[in-house]
Structures are given as structure tokens and as C-alpha cells.
Amino acid sequence: MSLIRTTLFLACVSTSVLVGTSGIATELSSRLSQALGTENAPPQAAFVLRPATAAPLERSLAAPLAAPSSPLTAPRPSLAKKRGDPAATSAQVDESALRFYASQNDSARVSMEIKRIKILHPAWEPPGDLFDEARDPAFDTKLWELFAAGRFDDILATVQDIRTEDPTWRPSPEFAKKFEIAVTRADLVAASDAKDSATVLRLAEQRPDMLVCADVDVMWRVAESLVETDDSERAQDLYRFILVQCNNPAERVATLQKAMQLLPLPTVKALMASSGRRTMGEKEMEAVNLDLLRRQIGATISDATAPVVPAAEMRTFEALVTQRRLSNDAVMLGWQRYAQKDWKVAATWFKQAVDWDKSPKAAEGYALSLRQQGLLTEAEAAAYQWRESDPLVAKLYVEIVATALTEPKPAVFEATRLAQTEEVVAKTSSAVGAQALGWYYYNTGAFPKSGQWFAKSVAWEPTATSALGLALAASRSKDQALFKKTVAEFGSRYPAVAALQIDKTRVVAAGGRSKGQGAVRTAGGDSQAGLLAKEASELFKDGKYRDALAVLDKRAAKAPEDQGLGVLRGWALYQLSQYDKAKAQFAEMDKKSSTRDTQYGLYYSGTKLDPTHLGD
Amino acid sequence: MCLIVLIGSTCPHAASWAVGERARAPLADSVRPGPAPKEGQGLPENWLATAWDNYKRQFVRSGRVIDDVNKISHSEGQGYAMLIATKASDRAAFDEIWNWTRKELYIDPSDLAAWQWKDKSTPNVTDRNNATDGDILIAWALLEAGEKWHSPDYVDAARKIASAIGRSVVAEGSGGAVLLPGRTGFTAKDQPDGMVLNLSYWVFPAFERLKGISPEIDWNSIQSTGLRLIRESRFGPTRLPSEWIAVDSGKPAPAQAFPSRFSYNAIRIPLYLAWSTVNQRDLLRPFAGLWNDTLNLGPFEVELPSGAALDAFGGNGFKAVVATAKCAVDRKKLPAALQKIEQGSYYSTTLHILSLIALQERYPECL
Structure with a gap:
């Protein structure tokens, strides 16, 4: 149970919104590059995940920011200083006016300005890229608009239209590159969603220029595929690349969280250490450390062999959880203590979470921890209080009262408690609860009421014991019709019910006692074995379970143990909290001959071992 | 024609074939302020008839069109005049010019016109080579007239x-x-740097018409090659084509035998691009900035390696060509001063009239 729960506590990492449409076939990509007249990028043997790959891109993005200020305000070169200087290079010549005129597509002034500068600086060569931005924006604008809308098919059609008119036309190299990347990206995302790691890696190798800080989502997907193909080392390289190179703190944190989900903890720690020179915000760092601790604590809950979390780190974490009132984490700490059988502290954490957040998961843990401590009244009260919050809590409540109702010596339930029980049992249609009520009323002599609850239990989910209970209650209520009907209906399915028909008297006598209490039929008469059997039964009645077991062992050495004594042994083990042994005992007997006693014992020892899967 | 000032010994192979620069017109006429029709009202209804009458009076003698600057006649001039006569619905003048052309220039068995005719020479035609744009213009005009x-x-x-x-x-x-x-002198055998071409000979609006009567010619291929060459012939910082290009290794380069210059030949490229229906705004962009109409600066001949301005083109017709490009690229209106055809040289006046015809036919919204 706790294994499943812990995964819920791990912080979810949001994935970035995908730009491209998914599901674009790779075939489309090649069709497009044909239509665009662009050649496929030369395939690369392996994508290099070193800083060198992305650095040029970042530089080129940064370059426009470093451009000089307005060409209109920039100072003109001084005539006196520069006149006729043959050594003048473009570094000394103010080209800002030139670039401004070019940006206005004003060739007349450009050629006049070149003439002017040439007179001043004969050695100067005008820049060749003056009009690079002067490309007709009409087509490009349309293509970029389609691109932004993700309408890749329309881009293809538009390009083909333009090229029908002019076969020599080509989209700008920038567009062609971005477009190819986008198409490849869409393929990669689709492959990644389909868990097709081989395709993901093939596409990444085909276009390593996709792996840039501007698109960490792609890098995360590639890293995941690397992990899935057992190439953890390159995955780590990729994660490290993001951690060292990329500027977005949130993305760096998310990267570590991704890594935590896929890589072993020591690897993630090493990753953090090796890329730690990059300062991360205090908040981000704390978030990452919290996640790491969560992972570690979670591991100890589901896996007993997981490394113990150092006490100092535990204290830090616990202090933070208390200070911030992190109820999910408090619940996790509760389960951690629960797994260590430290019910008391577990209950404290669960209670905190209940108080902070009214969390149903916490309420369930709280009630369970109380019950494990033997604080049954408190456990019952807590479960009753939170019964509406979660079906599991209601189920737990029924289980607690069902146990109380079927104790060997059940306390008398006061009217309100009984009414509460009946209310929840009815509301949850609990077959187990109804059966327990059936036995309770049966044992207190209220046979018609007993019958009603057994009938409900049978209707909700028939079992051998509920059918048996129904038959017995009918018999004791002198309702022969119901008795016959029940035996007829369930006799073929449950041998214990069929047995009623054969030896009605004996069974009715035995059925009067619940759960092994005194239900011991001795097998050996006045023989020594018989005496020992009697002694064991007496010891059991007095609550001396250990002694009872010892006597049973003694007797077993002399004569084979019949089912009655076997049942006694099972319950003695049960009372000594040796539920696994008790369960094994009942199971062995049930295999030989399944009776109400063996099934009952099996059921209760089983629920003790797995309290949340009551009756499942 | 476009090959007017004889270079003589520096000519490429075809010795008798004058290959050179188109001469510059005198810097006589600039845009003069003065009474001009208001913008937005379009051209006067009879503008072409008036312009054509003046043109005939100034440049046409008994069917011969005279390039007043170069003092010669040529197939190109005959073609331009035939085209304008047709547009102006002057059949008599058309017949007269065509008859002269047929008689004086189509004298070679090749059925192509001799490119130039000199009044003072005997015979008047001393070089039977043709200028391909002249033949294209004449064929186009004949087709329109027909x-x-x-x-x-x-x-x-x-x-x-x-x-x-x-x-x-x-x-x-x-x-x-x-x-x-x-037909002679321009193949790879004749030139040091491969086949030499002149992009201003691609009269794109004519191709669209000639397709119908000469299906044996792959006009589509001619057109797309021309467009590609114009795109690839962006030389120097001002990314303008040179007058003559060599296409030896596929990518064009300024032809070695000629000055690497944007000048009186290449100025027609934007006119033909804008006039045709190929809709190549992108290709027109480098030309649209050649004249700054606010400052009335340019257009200039440009020295291509450096991009430096040389002399300004002499005449309003060249501004009208740039204005046509500006209209095609940015839907910019024709400046009022260019709505009237001023007295200018043969070449400038011709280009001015053709620009206005092109605007009227393709971009009435700019008038």
C-alpha cells in the first residue's frame, strides 16, 4: 500500500507547452525539404552534448543586443582626423549611417554614403551584409505566420505556390532551418510520447541543433530516451549541460526533478555536485533538496533495504515540514513511521496533516496508527469523524467496529454506537460490516435482527460465513423456510452450509459460539490427549494463550490435532499477535476442510496483516 | 541595342560588333517643380496621344527612330516606338516604322534585325549582328498590333x-x-569568362505574349532562368546586377570584358519585372531604393564592387522606372512630377512612357 502512496507525494514537474503539432510523419519532413529546395542536414554520428554546440547560438542571439545605438545619433567620423587615411579599416569607419540607409532600402543614399566614405578612407571596404534584412518580407511574413500557427502543411503548399511562379525562389536560410527543426521536433515529441526511444534518439542525432536551452523540453525527452536505452551516462551529460548552460532557474530545477525520477539517487546527487558551480536561487535549491529528501524518504517506505536517510537531514526535513505546514509531506512522514512500526509518531504526523489540511489520506493514516497502538476507541472515533472524506476511511471504520463486534468477548455496544455502525454499514453496503452485525446480534440472542444483517451481507457479497450465519439465524429464529432456502441456495457452493443439512444439531450447537470461543470439540475422550486438549481450552479461556500453545504442542506429540484444536491453536497465535503464523495455521486447515471456523480465522488473521485491504 | 559607345580594340571577340556601354544622356532634365496634375487624379485621359505626338515629332523621321544622344538608330528603338504606337492606336505611324524596320534592318537571312543603323555610314548597316531585345520588342509590338x-x-x-x-x-x-x-559573339567560345548575357534583354512582359505564337520556344524556361539569374546577380554591397554577366560556372559574375557597373542597360530590369505578371516583389526590392524621391536623389549609376555612386542617370524616365518599382514593391504612388512626360532624350522619354503604360496596365492604383 505505501509503495503506491509515496509516488503521489513526489512533486510533479510541469512540462513545457509544445510548440509543434505532434504526429507529423517523418516522411512529411523530407517532402518539405524537397519542396523547400533545401538539402537535409548532413547526419551526425553522435550528437555532441558539450557546451560548444549551443554556445554559438546563444552568442548569435545575443549579438543584436550588442549592436550600436541609433545610427541617427551616432557620431560621424571626423574629417580632420580620418581624411585620406589609407590604413583606415572598417573598425575606424562609422558605418551606422550606411546601415541606417540600408535598413530603409535607400540605395541612393547608400551608394552616396559609400562614395563619401571611400573618398575619406580609400582602403575601406563597405560591408557586404548591408541589405541582408531587405529581403522581401511579404512571403517570409506569411511563412512565419503559418509557422507560428503550426500550419506546416500550409507552409508546404505556400512554398510550392511561390515556386510554381519562380522555381528559383527559396525561403530564407533562417526559416528553412527553423522549419526543419520544427518538423523534426514534432516527430521527436510524437516518438517520445509513444515511448519510441530509438526514434527519439535517431532524430536527435539527425538534428543536434535542436538541443538548445531555448527548448529544454526536447532535451528532457532525449535524456529520458537515453535512460530508457540504458545510456545513463549520456543522459547525465545532457542533464549536466542544461544545469551548466541554461539560464532559466525554473528549468534547471525541473531538470533535476526529471533526473530524480529517472536516475538513481546517488547519480542525481553526483549530477548536482558536478554542476553545482552555477548558482541556483536559494528557493530553487531548497525545492530541489526537498525533492531529493522526499525521494529518499519515499524509498525507505517502500523498500526496507533502501539506505537510511541521515538523521540530520531527517531533522531538517521534519522541521521544514512543521514550519511550512506541508501536509503532504507530513502524511509521507507518517507512513515512514508507520512502516517502522512507530505508531505513536506516525499518528502525530498524520494528526498534524489532518489539522492543517483535513487530508483524507492523513485521516486514514491517523486512524490506522491509533488502532495499531491499541487505541481502538480513538481509532474508531477518528475513522467515524472522517468517514465521509474518503471511502477508504469509511471502510476502515467498518473494519474497526467489525473487529470490536466479533471480539471473543464482545463488549456491549451502546445504542448510539450501534446506530452509527449500522448507518455506515448500510451506507457503504459493507458485506463484512453486515456480517459482523449479524454475528453480534446472533451472539446477543437477537436472531431475527441477526438474520436481517446476514441477509444484507449475503446480498451485497455472499461468502461461506455470511451464508452460514444466515442459515443459523434462520434456524434459531425457527424460520424453517428461510433455513431451507439458504441451505438450498448456498449448500452447493459452500460445504460448511451443506453440512448444516447433515448434522443440524451439532452445527447449531457449535454455531452458538463465535470464533473458536469454546467451540472446541475434543477428540480423545478421557485419554491423556483428551486431558491435554481440555487443559489447552481452559488456558485459552483464561487468556493464557502462550501456555495454551505449549499444552497443544505437548498433546500434538501424542495424538493428531483435529480441526477444533487446530482452530484453538490459530486463535491462540492470533491473540499473541503472531498473525502470520495464525494465518498459516488457518490456511492449512482451510485447505484440508474449509469450515466457518477456518474461514473466519483466515479472514481475521489476514486483515491484521493487511489492514487496509480489508476483505479484498 | 544598348551597345553604343564603341570600345574598339577592347571589344570582345566579335570585332565588328560594338560591345560597350550605353551612352549617358546629358544631365539636362531633372524633376522640375511646376504645374502638375494633383496626385490621386490619375493620368490625363489623352496623355499617351500627347506624349506620342511629341515623341514622333522629336525622334521619328519617316519610320526611323533616332537615338538623339548616340545619333544612330537601332532595332531596340524601332521596337519601342512600334510598341508605343500600338498602345497609342496610331496605325499609320506603326506601319511607317515597321516598314522602315523591315526594309532597313531585316536584311539578314537569319531573319533577325541588324542592331544598328547609321545615317552617315555606307552602307547604313555595317554590322549584321542582332540585339536580341530589339527583336523581342519588335515581335511583341507586331503581335500586339496584329x-x-x-x-x-x-x-x-x-x-x-x-x-x-x-x-x-x-x-x-x-x-x-x-x-x-x-547571334554571334557571346558564347563561351567567344568570351574569356564563359557565356556572356545581358539581363535587361529579358523582356518579361513580352514572353507572356510570345508564348502563344511560338510554342516551340521554351519561354517558361527562359523566364525562370532570367529570374534566377537576376536573383543571383546581386553584386557588391548594393546587391545590383551588372550590365553584363558571365555565367561560366553556373553562378553569374560581372563579365570581365565590361565595366562592373549598374548602368543604362540594367536600369530596364525593374521596368520589365514590374510590367510582367511574374509578381516578383522580392526581386524588385534592390531597385526600388535607387531613387530617393523625398530628396530627389539618384538614381545613380553604381560601381558594383564598391557600391559607390557614379553619375546620376540623366532624365525623368529613369526616375519613372524606379517609381514603377516602388509601386510594385510598396504600392507607392507615382509622384505628381512624373505624371507628365517632359522633353528629354530618346531613351529617357521612351522609358518614361513605357513606365506609365506599365503602371496603367498593372498598377492603376499607383496613379
């Missing part, structure tokens, strides 16, 4: 010339069909 006046003779004549073009000057080169500037 359709306008329902004259099969004109259409037949146009077909005959087109067919001769296909036989003699359409060649394979640079990855498609190209137009050789003349």
Missing part, C-alpha cells in the same frame, strides 16, 4: 521573328534556357 487591328500579316511577321529568335539566340546555359544578347 491583335489590335486584326492583321494576320503582323502576327505572321511576329511569328517569323520569334521563330528566328528560337533558332539563333535561345541557348542552353546556366541550368536552363537563356537568351544570347546577339
Whole structure:
């Protein structure tokens, strides 16, 4: 149970919104590059995940920011200083006016300005890229608009239209590159969603220029595929690349969280250490450390062999959880203590979470921890209080009262408690609860009421014991019709019910006692074995379970143990909290001959071992 | 023609074939302020008739069109005038000019016109080589006239010339069909740096019409090769084409035998691009900035390696060409000062009239 729960506590990492449409076939990509007249990028043997790959891109993005200020305000070169200087290079010549005129597509002034500068600086060569931005924006604008809308098919059609008119036309190299990347990206995302790691890696190798800080989502997907193909080392390289190179703190944190989900903890720690020179915000760092601790604590809950979390780190974490009132984490700490059988502290954490957040998961843990401590009244009260919050809590409540109702010596339930029980049992249609009520009323002599609850239990989910209970209650209520009907209906399915028909008297006598209490039929008469059997039964009645077991062992050495004594042994083990042994005992007997006693014992020892899967 | 100032010994191979620069017109006429029709009202209804009357009076003598600056006549001038006469619906003048052209220039068995005719020479034609744009213009004008006046003779004549073009000057080169500037002297055998071409000979609006009468010629290929070459012939910082290009290794370069210059030949490239329906705004962009109309600066001849301005083109016609490009690129209105055809040189006046015709036919919204 706790294994499943812990995964819920791990912080979810949001994935970035995908730009491209998914599901674009790779075939489309090649069709497009044909239509665009662009050649496929030369395939690369392996994508290099070193800083060198992305650095040029970042530089080129940064370059426009470093451009000089307005060409209109920039100072003109001084005539006196520069006149006729043959050594003048473009570094000394103010080209800002030139670039401004070019940006206005004003060739007349450009050629006049070149003439002017040439007179001043004969050695100067005008820049060749003056009009690079002067490309007709009409087509490009349309293509970029389609691109932004993700309408890749329309881009293809538009390009083909333009090229029908002019076969020599080509989209700008920038567009062609971005477009190819986008198409490849869409393929990669689709492959990644389909868990097709081989395709993901093939596409990444085909276009390593996709792996840039501007698109960490792609890098995360590639890293995941690397992990899935057992190439953890390159995955780590990729994660490290993001951690060292990329500027977005949130993305760096998310990267570590991704890594935590896929890589072993020591690897993630090493990753953090090796890329730690990059300062991360205090908040981000704390978030990452919290996640790491969560992972570690979670591991100890589901896996007993997981490394113990150092006490100092535990204290830090616990202090933070208390200070911030992190109820999910408090619940996790509760389960951690629960797994260590430290019910008391577990209950404290669960209670905190209940108080902070009214969390149903916490309420369930709280009630369970109380019950494990033997604080049954408190456990019952807590479960009753939170019964509406979660079906599991209601189920737990029924289980607690069902146990109380079927104790060997059940306390008398006061009217309100009984009414509460009946209310929840009815509301949850609990077959187990109804059966327990059936036995309770049966044992207190209220046979018609007993019958009603057994009938409900049978209707909700028939079992051998509920059918048996129904038959017995009918018999004791002198309702022969119901008795016959029940035996007829369930006799073929449950041998214990069929047995009623054969030896009605004996069974009715035995059925009067619940759960092994005194239900011991001795097998050996006045023989020594018989005496020992009697002694064991007496010891059991007095609550001396250990002694009872010892006597049973003694007797077993002399004569084979019949089912009655076997049942006694099972319950003695049960009372000594040796539920696994008790369960094994009942199971062995049930295999030989399944009776109400063996099934009952099996059921209760089983629920003790797995309290949340009551009756499942 | 476009090959007017004789270079003599520096000429490429074809010794008798004058290959050189188009001469510059005197800097006589600039845009003068003065009474001009208001913008937005379009051209006066009879503008073409008036302009054509003046043109005839100034440049046409008994069917011969005189390039007043170069003091010669040429096939190009005959073609331009025939085209304008047709547009102006002046059949008598058209007939007179065509008859002179047929008689004086179509004297070679190749069925292509001799490119130049000199009054003072005997014979008047001393070089029988053709200038391909002249033949294209004449064929186009004949075709327009044939359709306008329902004259099969004109259409037949146009077909005959087109067919001769296909036989003699359409060649394979640079990855498609190209137009050789003349039937001799421009192949890779004749030139030091490969086949030499003149992009201003690609009269795009004519191709669209000639397709119909000469299906044997792959005009589509000629057109797309031309467009590609214009795109690839962006030389120097001002990314303008040179007058003459060599296409030896596929990618064009300024031809070695000529000055690397944007000048009086290449100025027609934007006119033909804008006039045709190929809709190449992108290709027109470098030309649209050649004249700054606010400052009335340019257009200039440009020295291509450096991009430096040389002399300004002399005449309003060149501004009108740039204005046409500005209209095609940015839908910019024709400045009012250019709505009236001023007295100018033969070449400037011709380009001015053709620009206005192009605007009227393709971009009335700019008038």
C-alpha cells in the first residue's frame, strides 16, 4: 500500500507547452525539404552534448543586443582626423549611417554614403551584409505566420505556390532551418510520447541543433530516451549541460526533478555536485533538496533495504515540514513511521496533516496508527469523524467496529454506537460490516435482527460465513423456510452450509459460539490427549494463550490435532499477535476442510496483516 | 541595342560588333517643380496621344527612330516606338516604322534585325549582328498590333521573328534556357569568362505574349532562368546586377570584358519585372531604393564592387522606372512630377512612357 502512496507525494514537474503539432510523419519532413529546395542536414554520428554546440547560438542571439545605438545619433567620423587615411579599416569607419540607409532600402543614399566614405578612407571596404534584412518580407511574413500557427502543411503548399511562379525562389536560410527543426521536433515529441526511444534518439542525432536551452523540453525527452536505452551516462551529460548552460532557474530545477525520477539517487546527487558551480536561487535549491529528501524518504517506505536517510537531514526535513505546514509531506512522514512500526509518531504526523489540511489520506493514516497502538476507541472515533472524506476511511471504520463486534468477548455496544455502525454499514453496503452485525446480534440472542444483517451481507457479497450465519439465524429464529432456502441456495457452493443439512444439531450447537470461543470439540475422550486438549481450552479461556500453545504442542506429540484444536491453536497465535503464523495455521486447515471456523480465522488473521485491504 | 559607345580594340571577340556601354544622356532634365496634375487624379485621359505626338515629332523621321544622344538608330528603338504606337492606336505611324524596320534592318537571312543603323555610314548597316531585345520588342509590338487591328500579316511577321529568335539566340546555359544578347559573339567560345548575357534583354512582359505564337520556344524556361539569374546577380554591397554577366560556372559574375557597373542597360530590369505578371516583389526590392524621391536623389549609376555612386542617370524616365518599382514593391504612388512626360532624350522619354503604360496596365492604383 505505501509503495503506491509515496509516488503521489513526489512533486510533479510541469512540462513545457509544445510548440509543434505532434504526429507529423517523418516522411512529411523530407517532402518539405524537397519542396523547400533545401538539402537535409548532413547526419551526425553522435550528437555532441558539450557546451560548444549551443554556445554559438546563444552568442548569435545575443549579438543584436550588442549592436550600436541609433545610427541617427551616432557620431560621424571626423574629417580632420580620418581624411585620406589609407590604413583606415572598417573598425575606424562609422558605418551606422550606411546601415541606417540600408535598413530603409535607400540605395541612393547608400551608394552616396559609400562614395563619401571611400573618398575619406580609400582602403575601406563597405560591408557586404548591408541589405541582408531587405529581403522581401511579404512571403517570409506569411511563412512565419503559418509557422507560428503550426500550419506546416500550409507552409508546404505556400512554398510550392511561390515556386510554381519562380522555381528559383527559396525561403530564407533562417526559416528553412527553423522549419526543419520544427518538423523534426514534432516527430521527436510524437516518438517520445509513444515511448519510441530509438526514434527519439535517431532524430536527435539527425538534428543536434535542436538541443538548445531555448527548448529544454526536447532535451528532457532525449535524456529520458537515453535512460530508457540504458545510456545513463549520456543522459547525465545532457542533464549536466542544461544545469551548466541554461539560464532559466525554473528549468534547471525541473531538470533535476526529471533526473530524480529517472536516475538513481546517488547519480542525481553526483549530477548536482558536478554542476553545482552555477548558482541556483536559494528557493530553487531548497525545492530541489526537498525533492531529493522526499525521494529518499519515499524509498525507505517502500523498500526496507533502501539506505537510511541521515538523521540530520531527517531533522531538517521534519522541521521544514512543521514550519511550512506541508501536509503532504507530513502524511509521507507518517507512513515512514508507520512502516517502522512507530505508531505513536506516525499518528502525530498524520494528526498534524489532518489539522492543517483535513487530508483524507492523513485521516486514514491517523486512524490506522491509533488502532495499531491499541487505541481502538480513538481509532474508531477518528475513522467515524472522517468517514465521509474518503471511502477508504469509511471502510476502515467498518473494519474497526467489525473487529470490536466479533471480539471473543464482545463488549456491549451502546445504542448510539450501534446506530452509527449500522448507518455506515448500510451506507457503504459493507458485506463484512453486515456480517459482523449479524454475528453480534446472533451472539446477543437477537436472531431475527441477526438474520436481517446476514441477509444484507449475503446480498451485497455472499461468502461461506455470511451464508452460514444466515442459515443459523434462520434456524434459531425457527424460520424453517428461510433455513431451507439458504441451505438450498448456498449448500452447493459452500460445504460448511451443506453440512448444516447433515448434522443440524451439532452445527447449531457449535454455531452458538463465535470464533473458536469454546467451540472446541475434543477428540480423545478421557485419554491423556483428551486431558491435554481440555487443559489447552481452559488456558485459552483464561487468556493464557502462550501456555495454551505449549499444552497443544505437548498433546500434538501424542495424538493428531483435529480441526477444533487446530482452530484453538490459530486463535491462540492470533491473540499473541503472531498473525502470520495464525494465518498459516488457518490456511492449512482451510485447505484440508474449509469450515466457518477456518474461514473466519483466515479472514481475521489476514486483515491484521493487511489492514487496509480489508476483505479484498 | 544598348551597345553604343564603341570600345574598339577592347571589344570582345566579335570585332565588328560594338560591345560597350550605353551612352549617358546629358544631365539636362531633372524633376522640375511646376504645374502638375494633383496626385490621386490619375493620368490625363489623352496623355499617351500627347506624349506620342511629341515623341514622333522629336525622334521619328519617316519610320526611323533616332537615338538623339548616340545619333544612330537601332532595332531596340524601332521596337519601342512600334510598341508605343500600338498602345497609342496610331496605325499609320506603326506601319511607317515597321516598314522602315523591315526594309532597313531585316536584311539578314537569319531573319533577325541588324542592331544598328547609321545615317552617315555606307552602307547604313555595317554590322549584321542582332540585339536580341530589339527583336523581342519588335515581335511583341507586331503581335500586339496584329491583335489590335486584326492583321494576320503582323502576327505572321511576329511569328517569323520569334521563330528566328528560337533558332539563333535561345541557348542552353546556366541550368536552363537563356537568351544570347546577339547571334554571334557571346558564347563561351567567344568570351574569356564563359557565356556572356545581358539581363535587361529579358523582356518579361513580352514572353507572356510570345508564348502563344511560338510554342516551340521554351519561354517558361527562359523566364525562370532570367529570374534566377537576376536573383543571383546581386553584386557588391548594393546587391545590383551588372550590365553584363558571365555565367561560366553556373553562378553569374560581372563579365570581365565590361565595366562592373549598374548602368543604362540594367536600369530596364525593374521596368520589365514590374510590367510582367511574374509578381516578383522580392526581386524588385534592390531597385526600388535607387531613387530617393523625398530628396530627389539618384538614381545613380553604381560601381558594383564598391557600391559607390557614379553619375546620376540623366532624365525623368529613369526616375519613372524606379517609381514603377516602388509601386510594385510598396504600392507607392507615382509622384505628381512624373505624371507628365517632359522633353528629354530618346531613351529617357521612351522609358518614361513605357513606365506609365506599365503602371496603367498593372498598377492603376499607383496613379
